[in-house]
Amino acid sequence: MxxxxxxxxxxxxxxxxxxxxxxxxxxxxxxxxxxxxxxxxxxxxxxxxxxxxxxxxxxxxxxxxRWDAGAEPSQEIAFSPARVLLQDFTGVPCVVDLAAMRDAMADLGGDPAKINPLVPVELVIDHSVQVDSFGLADSFRINAEREFERNQERYAFLRWGQQAFENFAAVPPDTGIVHQVNIEYLARVVFEKDGVAYPDTLVGTDSHTTMVNGLGVLGWGVGGIEAEAAMLGQPMSMLLPQVIGFKLSGALPEGATATDLVLTVTQMLRAKGVVGRFVEFFGPGVSALPIADRATIGNMSPEFGSTCAIFPIDAETLRYLEFTGRPKQQLELVEAYSRAQGLWHDESTEEPSYTDMVELDLGEVVPSIAGPKRPQDRVALTEAQERFREALLEHAPEVMTMVDEASAESFPSSDPPATNGGGDHGDSAAPAGSPAGGSGVPTTLAGQKVPVRLADGVETDLEHGRVVIAAITSCTNTSNPSVMIGAGLLAKKAVEKGLQRKPWVKTSLAPGSKVVTEYYERSGLNEYLDELGFNLVGYGCTTCIGNSGPLPEEISAAVDEGDLAVVSVLSGNRNFEGRINPDVKMNYLASPPLVVAYALAGTMDIDLVNDPIGQDRNGDDVFLRDIWPSEHEVAETVQDAVQADMFRKSYGEVFEGDERWRSLEVPTGDRFAWDPDSTYVRRPTFFEGLTPDPAPLDDIRGARVLAKLGDSVTTDHISPAGSIKRDGPAGAYLQEHAVKPKDFNSYGSRRGNHEVMMRGTFANIRLRNQLAPGTEGGVTRHLPDGAAMSIYDAAMKYAQEGVPLVVLGGKEYGSGSSRDWAAKGTTLLGVRAVIAESFERIHRSNLVGMGVLPLQFADGENAESLGLTGEEEFEILGVAEPLNAGEAPPRDVTVRAGGTEFRARVRIDTPKEALYFRNGGILPFVLRQLNA
Structure with a gap:
C-alpha cells in the first residue's frame, strides 16, 4: 500500500x-x-x-x-509495470529460467515456490510457424502440422508452465500475432485490481510491444532478463526520459496508406534522433487517425529508436474498445478514469510541455517503400526504381558494365558507383527527376539471366532485382483493416483484368489474428488473394523474423548459380540484411497493397508509377493506377466487412487451442523434470555454483578481442536467429545429438537450449568481423597464433586458456530487436566487456543484466581513430574496486590495449544496474534477494 x-x-x-x-x-x-x-x-x-x-x-x-523538459536524463525512478507480455521465441527462455531458478532456489536451501510471477504474464505463441507451404488451399494446415511436429517439446513445456506457475497464461499457436492479440483482446487500458483503478502498463519481450501505445497504453520492449525480474516483482530501474512531442495535423491524402505514414514518421524520427526518449503524438491530426493507424505507428517505435511512441486516450480509443468486444463496464472505467486523471484528449486539451517537437502535415505523406536493408531508409515510390539500382551496385557492381550504349557516355567507367554506402537513401540520394544514369547508375539491367525450370514445368529465367518473396506478414500492418482490405481489393481488380503473380514469386498471407480471415471471407476478397497465390499460410510472425521458409529448390539454385541479388517485399517492420531469407540480399518494406503489386510485377526494377505492371487478357497495358482501390472503396468495404461480432467470436475461447494443443502430453509438478536428451529445452548454466553472496569483482586483464565490428551491428547480427547452418557449430552439435538437418528447425524454436544458442551467437551469415577480413559469418582469428576458426570454437579455446574476452563495436551497437540471447550468448562465450561508440537502449541494459560491462568510447574516438587492430591484449582498470565497496561505478575507466591507453565511459547507468552487475546479473540478484 x-x-x-x-x-x-x-x-x-x-x-x-x-x-x-x-x-x-x-x-x-x-x-x-x-x-x-x-x-x-x-x-x-x-x-x-x-x-x-x-x-x-x-x-x-x-x-x-518537477520534470525538466530540457534536462539530460539523470533522475532514476523505479517503474512497476502492471503486466508482462511474452511471445514464444523470447518467452520460452523466460519460462526456462524461471524453472531453473526454482531449482537454484532449492539448491540454496530456499523455497522454490517463491519463484512465481507476481503480476499477470501472458504469452502468445506466434513466432514458430514457418512458410514451408505456400500458394495452396491447404497451406495453412500443412504449415500448422509442421509447426507442431517441430515444436511439440517446447509446447508441452509451455503448457507445463501454464499449470505450474500462477499468473501465467498462454495463447496457443495458430491463433494470432502477439501484438495484434494484445491490442484486440489483452490490453485493458485501465486496470482494476483489488478495488484499485490504475493505468494498464506493461513490458514485453518483443521490441514491438510498443504497438499497444496506439491504444494509450504505456509499454515497451525489454530483454527477457528484465521481463523475468518484472515478473518476480522487481521494479524496473530507469532514467526519467526526455519526451519528444510529435504534432500531427491534416489527414492522409488519397492513395497514401498507414504504411506510408509510418515509414515517413520512421525516417523523420531517425533523423531527429530519439534513441532512449519517449515520443508522444498530439495535435488536431490525432483524431483523424483510427486506432489501427496509431498502432501501426506505435509498432515501429524500435525502428526509429524511441522507448515508446504513444497516443493519448480519446473517443476513438473508446470506439475501438467497444468495437473489439470489450465489456461495457470496461469502457465506463476507461472513460471515467482517464477524464478524472487528465489523461483524456480532445480539441480542448492543453498542449503539454515537451523536450522538443516534430511536426507533420498528414497531407504531405506519399506512397513509399523502405529498404533495401533498414526500415528508416524510406524511398518515395516515384523514385523506387532509381534508388534500387543505386543500391544494387553494392551487391552486384558488375551491372556497371551492363548498360546500354545510349547511357554509357553519361558516366565514365572510372566514376565511383553511387552506392551511398547503404545509408539514408531517402535523404542523400539524387532528387526526383534526375537522369537515372547521371550519377553512375545504369539505366538498364541487361545482365546475366539464369534459366529456371519450375516444379510445375514453367520455364523462365532469373536476374538481379527479381522479387522472389512477396509476403503480407507481421504485426505492423496485418492489424490494420484499411491496408489489408486495400490489398484484397487490388488483388480483385488485378484478377478481373487477367493479371497473375510472376511464377518465381513466393507469396504468403500471415494475418495477425483470425479476425482478418473472417473479414476477408465476409467481403469475398480471399478468393482473389488465393488466385494470386496469397493463400493463408498461418497466423504468426513469419517472414518478418526469418520464418519465410526456403525458396523453391530450383529458384534457390538459380540464385546461387548466378550469385543474383534478388529481393523480398514484405509488409513488416524489419528488413535487416540476412534476416528474411539466406538467398535474398535486398529486402523492402511496403504496404500490403504494394506487396501484391510487386508480386504481379515480379521485379524491383520497375517504375510502378509510370510503367505497366502487366497486360490484360487483350494484351493491353495495365498500370498500377488502374487497379489501385480508392479511399472510398476501401472505407466502404471495411464498413461492410469488418464487424464487432468477429472479435467476440475469435477471442471467445482464445486460451483453449485446437485438438493438437489440448492433446499434448504435459509433465506435472512444481519443478520441471529436465530431459537430459532434449535438444529443445535444457537446464541453463547461469545459476551453477551460485553462492548466497556474490564473489568479489576483478578488473579485466589479459583479455583478447573476440570480434571487431563496424557500425549498426544489430542484435540480429549477434543473436542466433533464422535457420541453422548444417556445417556451423550449432548444426554440428545437433547432428552429434542425432538430429538430422531437415529437423534442425530454427534458432528461435531452440531458444530454450543454451548449447545451441551460444554456438549461434555472432554467427549471422552477414556478420563481418574485421578481425577476419574478407569473411562473412561467425569467423574470427584466435590470438596470438592467428588461426582462423568459428567464433564459438575460438571462445571455447580462450576459455580453456583462461583468457577473458572483449568485443569492439561501432555506432548503434545492438540496434534491432530486443533479443535476450544477444546478451546471454555473449556472456556464455566468455565476453567480459563490449567497447562501442554507442549502444542501443535495450541491448546495453541486457548486457548489464547478464554481467557484461558496456563501455563507450569517448566522443569523437573509436577503434580506428585509436589505431586499434583487435590484435592487442586489453586491460580494463578501475571498475571493480568501487563496486565491491558498494559504491556507484566510476564514470570513466582506463583501457590499455597494447601500447595504447584511452578512457572509456562506463555505461552502467543507474544504481540498480550497479547492483545487478555486482551480482553477475539481474537473475542472480533476484534469487539472492528472494532467498534472503
Missing part, C-alpha cells in the same frame, strides 16, 4: 461502483503536473501508487512532478 505522502488516494465513482485511485491533481498546488506529457502522467501515477514499496520514495515522486 502506498505511503500516500501527497494525500492522493481518493475514491472514483464508476457507474455503481466505488474504486480507489491516486489523483494526479493532488500535486497541482505544488507542481504543474497538468502540463506533463501524457506518458509522464502515467509514470507519475505509477510512483504515487507504489510509494513506500522499498524502491519508491516521496522524493522519487517529486522527480517526475
Amino acid at each position: 502506498s505511503d500516500n505522502s501527497f494525500g492522493a488516494r481518493d475514491t472514483l465513482r464508476v457507474s455503481d461502483r466505488d474504486l480507489e485511485y491516486f489523483r494526479l491533481d493532488a500535486l497541482q498546488s505544488q507542481y504543474d503536473v497538468a502540463r506533463l506529457p501524457f506518458s509522464l502522467k502515467i509514470l507519475l501515477e505509477n510512483l504515487l501508487r507504489t510509494e513506500g514499496n522499498g524502491s519508491v520514495t516521496k522524493e522519487d515522486v517529486e522527480k517526475i512532478a
Whole structure:
C-alpha cells in the first residue's frame, strides 16, 4: 500500500461502483503536473501508487512532478509495470529460467515456490510457424502440422508452465500475432485490481510491444532478463526520459496508406534522433487517425529508436474498445478514469510541455517503400526504381558494365558507383527527376539471366532485382483493416483484368489474428488473394523474423548459380540484411497493397508509377493506377466487412487451442523434470555454483578481442536467429545429438537450449568481423597464433586458456530487436566487456543484466581513430574496486590495449544496474534477494 505522502488516494465513482485511485491533481498546488506529457502522467501515477514499496520514495515522486523538459536524463525512478507480455521465441527462455531458478532456489536451501510471477504474464505463441507451404488451399494446415511436429517439446513445456506457475497464461499457436492479440483482446487500458483503478502498463519481450501505445497504453520492449525480474516483482530501474512531442495535423491524402505514414514518421524520427526518449503524438491530426493507424505507428517505435511512441486516450480509443468486444463496464472505467486523471484528449486539451517537437502535415505523406536493408531508409515510390539500382551496385557492381550504349557516355567507367554506402537513401540520394544514369547508375539491367525450370514445368529465367518473396506478414500492418482490405481489393481488380503473380514469386498471407480471415471471407476478397497465390499460410510472425521458409529448390539454385541479388517485399517492420531469407540480399518494406503489386510485377526494377505492371487478357497495358482501390472503396468495404461480432467470436475461447494443443502430453509438478536428451529445452548454466553472496569483482586483464565490428551491428547480427547452418557449430552439435538437418528447425524454436544458442551467437551469415577480413559469418582469428576458426570454437579455446574476452563495436551497437540471447550468448562465450561508440537502449541494459560491462568510447574516438587492430591484449582498470565497496561505478575507466591507453565511459547507468552487475546479473540478484 502506498505511503500516500501527497494525500492522493481518493475514491472514483464508476457507474455503481466505488474504486480507489491516486489523483494526479493532488500535486497541482505544488507542481504543474497538468502540463506533463501524457506518458509522464502515467509514470507519475505509477510512483504515487507504489510509494513506500522499498524502491519508491516521496522524493522519487517529486522527480517526475518537477520534470525538466530540457534536462539530460539523470533522475532514476523505479517503474512497476502492471503486466508482462511474452511471445514464444523470447518467452520460452523466460519460462526456462524461471524453472531453473526454482531449482537454484532449492539448491540454496530456499523455497522454490517463491519463484512465481507476481503480476499477470501472458504469452502468445506466434513466432514458430514457418512458410514451408505456400500458394495452396491447404497451406495453412500443412504449415500448422509442421509447426507442431517441430515444436511439440517446447509446447508441452509451455503448457507445463501454464499449470505450474500462477499468473501465467498462454495463447496457443495458430491463433494470432502477439501484438495484434494484445491490442484486440489483452490490453485493458485501465486496470482494476483489488478495488484499485490504475493505468494498464506493461513490458514485453518483443521490441514491438510498443504497438499497444496506439491504444494509450504505456509499454515497451525489454530483454527477457528484465521481463523475468518484472515478473518476480522487481521494479524496473530507469532514467526519467526526455519526451519528444510529435504534432500531427491534416489527414492522409488519397492513395497514401498507414504504411506510408509510418515509414515517413520512421525516417523523420531517425533523423531527429530519439534513441532512449519517449515520443508522444498530439495535435488536431490525432483524431483523424483510427486506432489501427496509431498502432501501426506505435509498432515501429524500435525502428526509429524511441522507448515508446504513444497516443493519448480519446473517443476513438473508446470506439475501438467497444468495437473489439470489450465489456461495457470496461469502457465506463476507461472513460471515467482517464477524464478524472487528465489523461483524456480532445480539441480542448492543453498542449503539454515537451523536450522538443516534430511536426507533420498528414497531407504531405506519399506512397513509399523502405529498404533495401533498414526500415528508416524510406524511398518515395516515384523514385523506387532509381534508388534500387543505386543500391544494387553494392551487391552486384558488375551491372556497371551492363548498360546500354545510349547511357554509357553519361558516366565514365572510372566514376565511383553511387552506392551511398547503404545509408539514408531517402535523404542523400539524387532528387526526383534526375537522369537515372547521371550519377553512375545504369539505366538498364541487361545482365546475366539464369534459366529456371519450375516444379510445375514453367520455364523462365532469373536476374538481379527479381522479387522472389512477396509476403503480407507481421504485426505492423496485418492489424490494420484499411491496408489489408486495400490489398484484397487490388488483388480483385488485378484478377478481373487477367493479371497473375510472376511464377518465381513466393507469396504468403500471415494475418495477425483470425479476425482478418473472417473479414476477408465476409467481403469475398480471399478468393482473389488465393488466385494470386496469397493463400493463408498461418497466423504468426513469419517472414518478418526469418520464418519465410526456403525458396523453391530450383529458384534457390538459380540464385546461387548466378550469385543474383534478388529481393523480398514484405509488409513488416524489419528488413535487416540476412534476416528474411539466406538467398535474398535486398529486402523492402511496403504496404500490403504494394506487396501484391510487386508480386504481379515480379521485379524491383520497375517504375510502378509510370510503367505497366502487366497486360490484360487483350494484351493491353495495365498500370498500377488502374487497379489501385480508392479511399472510398476501401472505407466502404471495411464498413461492410469488418464487424464487432468477429472479435467476440475469435477471442471467445482464445486460451483453449485446437485438438493438437489440448492433446499434448504435459509433465506435472512444481519443478520441471529436465530431459537430459532434449535438444529443445535444457537446464541453463547461469545459476551453477551460485553462492548466497556474490564473489568479489576483478578488473579485466589479459583479455583478447573476440570480434571487431563496424557500425549498426544489430542484435540480429549477434543473436542466433533464422535457420541453422548444417556445417556451423550449432548444426554440428545437433547432428552429434542425432538430429538430422531437415529437423534442425530454427534458432528461435531452440531458444530454450543454451548449447545451441551460444554456438549461434555472432554467427549471422552477414556478420563481418574485421578481425577476419574478407569473411562473412561467425569467423574470427584466435590470438596470438592467428588461426582462423568459428567464433564459438575460438571462445571455447580462450576459455580453456583462461583468457577473458572483449568485443569492439561501432555506432548503434545492438540496434534491432530486443533479443535476450544477444546478451546471454555473449556472456556464455566468455565476453567480459563490449567497447562501442554507442549502444542501443535495450541491448546495453541486457548486457548489464547478464554481467557484461558496456563501455563507450569517448566522443569523437573509436577503434580506428585509436589505431586499434583487435590484435592487442586489453586491460580494463578501475571498475571493480568501487563496486565491491558498494559504491556507484566510476564514470570513466582506463583501457590499455597494447601500447595504447584511452578512457572509456562506463555505461552502467543507474544504481540498480550497479547492483545487478555486482551480482553477475539481474537473475542472480533476484534469487539472492528472494532467498534472503
